[in-house]
Amino acid sequence: MANIKFFSGKTTPIEMHRVRIIQKLNLLPINERLEAMQQAGNNTFLLKNADVFLDMLTDSGVNAMSNDQLAAMSQADDSYAGSATFYRLEKALRHVFGMEYFLPAHQGRACEHVLSKTFLKKGQVVPMNYHFTTAKAHITELGGEILEIPVKDAFDMTSTCPFKGNLDIAALKQIIAERGREGIGYVRMEAGTNLIGGQPYSLQNLREVSKLCRANGIPLIQDVSLLSDNLHFIKQREAACKDMSIHEIALAMAEASDILYFSGRKLGFARGGGICTASRQYYLDIRGFIPLYEGFLTYGGMSVREMEALAVGMYETLDEDVISQGPQFIEYMTNELIKHNVPVVTPPGGLGCHLNARDFLPHLKPTEYPAGSLASALYIISGVRGMERGTLSEQRNEDGSEPIAPMELVRLALPRRVFTMSQIVYTVDRVNWLCQNRHLVGGLQWLDEPRILRFFYGTLEQIGDWQQRLVAKFREDFGDSL
Numbered sequence: 001m002a003n004i005k006f007f008s009g010k011t012t013p014i015e016m017h018r019v020r021i022i023q024k025l026n027l028l029p030i031n032e033r034l035e036a037m038q039q040a041g042n043n044t045f046l047l048k049n050a051d052v053f054l055d056m057l058t059d060s061g062v063n064a065m066s067n068d069q070l071a072a073m074s075q076a077d078d079s080y081a082g083s084a085t086f087y088r089l090e091k092a093l094r095h096v097f098g099m100e101y102f103l104p105a106h107q108g109r110a111c112e113h114v115l116s117k118t119f120l121k122k123g124q125v126v127p128m129n130y131h132f133t134t135a136k137a138h139i140t141e142l143g144g145e146i147l148e149i150p151v152k153d154a155f156d157m158t159s160t161c162p163f164k165g166n167l168d169i170a171a172l173k174q175i176i177a178e179r180g181r182e183g184i185g186y187v188r189m190e191a192g193t194n195l196i197g198g199q200p201y202s203l204q205n206l207r208e209v210s211k212l213c214r215a216n217g218i219p220l221i222q223d224v225s226l227l228s229d230n231l232h233f234i235k236q237r238e239a240a241c242k243d244m245s246i247h248e249i250a251l252a253m254a255e256a257s258d259i260l261y262f263s264g265r266k267l268g269f270a271r272g273g274g275i276c277t278a279s280r281q282y283y284l285d286i287r288g289f290i291p292l293y294e295g296f297l298t299y300g301g302m303s304v305r306e307m308e309a310l311a312v313g314m315y316e317t318l319d320e321d322v323i324s325q326g327p328q329f330i331e332y333m334t335n336e337l338i339k340h341n342v343p344v345v346t347p348p349g350g351l352g353c354h355l356n357a358r359d360f361l362p363h364l365k366p367t368e369y370p371a372g373s374l375a376s377a378l379y380i381i382s383g384v385r386g387m388e389r390g391t392l393s394e395q396r397n398e399d400g401s402e403p404i405a406p407m408e409l410v411r412l413a414l415p416r417r418v419f420t421m422s423q424i425v426y427t428v429d430r431v432n433w434l435c436q437n438r439h440l441v442g443g444l445q446w447l448d449e450p451r452i453l454r455f456f457y458g459t460l461e462q463i464g465d466w467q468q469r470l471v472a473k474f475r476e477d478f479g480d481s482l
């Protein structure tokens with residue numbers, strides 16, 4: 001991490017890159033933003049990008065690429081089998097993780113599909129620090145059950161715990177004692193735990209989980225999609241690792257697990273995915289599913305151009321200046337919002353700044369979807385697109401009841417190397433205004449609720465006419481400003 005001090009004493013994070021290709025942005029007037037949000041069924045996934053000013057929906061597949069990544073794309077070797085591109089990517093992954101085998105897949109959820117097929121039998125459970133939406137859907141679709149056993153700080157919104165993504169070791173011991181090896185498909189650890197606010201786990205915790213899994217013959221699968229943030233936090237927050245290089249930490253994390261998988265839309269700043277393992281047996285167990293569902297073993301559904309970019313992105317992940325920029329911007333944004341008394345998740349994690357919608361909109365019932373309402377309101381008043389990560393992102397229970405999520409968050413993702421400081425300042429300004437006018441924000445109700453992964457394409461409507469009243473107040477305060 002670059003050590004640059006300011007004469008003013010301010011702690012403003014500074015970009016360790018310069019912008020050389022730009023994309024023009026458009027900020028629609030507020031009445032058109034209201035119309036766009038209503039047409040999207042109050043679901044930010046259904047907005048057209050042309051109607052979005054700052055796209056903080058996700059970091060998935062939208063991280064800025066480096067000049068070296070772009071250059072590497074032009075050497076892509078487009079052959080169905082045995083492409084030189086594959087061997088370059090395999091070499092990069094072997095270097096980063098020290099694992100012999102690499103199985104390519106078209107993105108992260110494809111790895112989840114293949115791994116569940118390989119390691120899960122109907123009726124088995126999958127203990128994990130916390131679920132990710134697609135990981136859970138693949139497990140439950142196959143008749144498995146997820147058991148979330150994070151440490152208790154995980155759900156404490158304003159904790160100072162540096163590793164809220166840690167797994168509760170005592171709870172894992174109990175599950176193993178109760179279910180036995182046969183009752184457990186595998187254990188899943190998710191780096192930079194997405195749905196609890198991009199929170200990391202420590203190397204020590206991972207090693208303890210690993211020890212238990214190995215002693216009981218249970219495969220430990222690590223989702224390293226958000227590895228770059230987790231690497232940064234281990235280096236910054238775990239005293240025992242402060243003198244280790246980022247590469248040494250990555251190797252130690254890999255060594256602790258049997259299988260790694262990742263979304264290349266996140267890890268490696270490109271698009272794609274894959275599975276790594278040091279075990280020939282696991283490689284053989286998984287292998288047959290790759291040509292069946294993804295593509296031949298040397299591309300797995302990925303474009304070779306993306307594979308080249310991914311290989312370079314993997315090396316760049318070992319550069320502290322590269323991986324620290326996201327968490328530093330997120331920390332800055334979170335601290336600025338705290339100054340304005342906006343409820344946010346602390347400590348700041350990776351991936352994005354997370355608004356605590358339950359405290360932001362305390363007057364809404366959980367079944368009125370506070371995080372969905374907040375994401376909708378924020379787009380209307382700012383053109384900033386965030387993502388609901390709360391009850392709407394859950395699957396409805398089998399008995400038709402609503403599974404109220406332990407946390408109602410709106411994630412303002414900061415894709416890596418994409419946003420400038422003034423765009424962060426603008427977002428803080430608008431979130432602050434919304435917080436001061438929070439009483440105007442009402443709830444949402446379903447118009448169309450799909451059964452699987454409903455948050456992606458379900459539609460909702462406002463309860464009452466709060467959105468029109470919010471627009472009127474914006475006009476009152478901002479006049480003809482966009």
Ligand SMILES: Cc1ncc(COP(=O)(O)O)c(C=O)c1O
Nearest residue numbers: 060107108109132194225263265
């Ligand atoms: C932690 C984690 N795992 C898996 C996935 C799924 O990856 P993909 O979107 O490439 O299918 C994501 C995507 O956001 C993720 O954040």
